Amino acid sequence: MWMGGVGDQPAGSGRAFSLRTMDRDQNRGDEGVRTTTRIGMNERIATRARKLHILVEAEGPGLSDTGNLFVPFFTTKQGGSGIGLVLSRQIAEGHGGTLELENRAQGRGARARIILPLDPTS
Numbered sequence: 001m002w003m004g005g006v007g008d009q010p011a012g013s014g015r016a017f018s019l020r021t022m023d024r025d026q027n028r029g030d031e032g033v034r035t036t037t038r039i040g041m042n043e044r045i046a047t048r049a050r051k052l053h054i055l056v057e058a059e060g061p062g063l064s065d066t067g068n069l070f071v072p073f074f075t076t077k078q079g080g081s082g083i084g085l086v087l088s089r090q091i092a093e094g095h096g097g098t099l100e101l102e103n104r105a106q107g108r109g110a111r112a113r114i115i116l117p118l119d120p121t122s
Contacts, residue, residue, distance in 0.1 A: 052116045054115075057110075058109045064076060070085055070089055096116070097114060100114075
């Protein structure tokens with residue numbers, strides 16, 4: 001299903017939409033972190049793999065402590081609870097999927113990828 005009006009459909013990549021947002025952190029004042037969320041399915045790949053890929057890319061400092069990303073109650077944010085990524089991964093896994101996190105190239109932020117089966121029973 002194409003969700004028109006939300007973003008650009010990349011040529012030859014199947015059906016997708018992009019949502020660009022600005023996340024303002026109260027500790028940074030007016031300076032925000034730009035994020036681009038791409039949700040889509042390459043139909044040629046999906047026919048075989050039957051998976052939905054959700055990609056979230058953020059511009060900013062990236063992930064500083066990758067060894068503790070999924071440690072419950074570990075946080076680098078003032079006032080953070082340290083449960084957001086843990087719960088997100090548990091939800092993805094509960095649906096038969098995965099959550100992957102990595103830094104983007106040249107220190108240009110972070111990338112999160114959620115991969116979910118289109119048929120959760122498979």
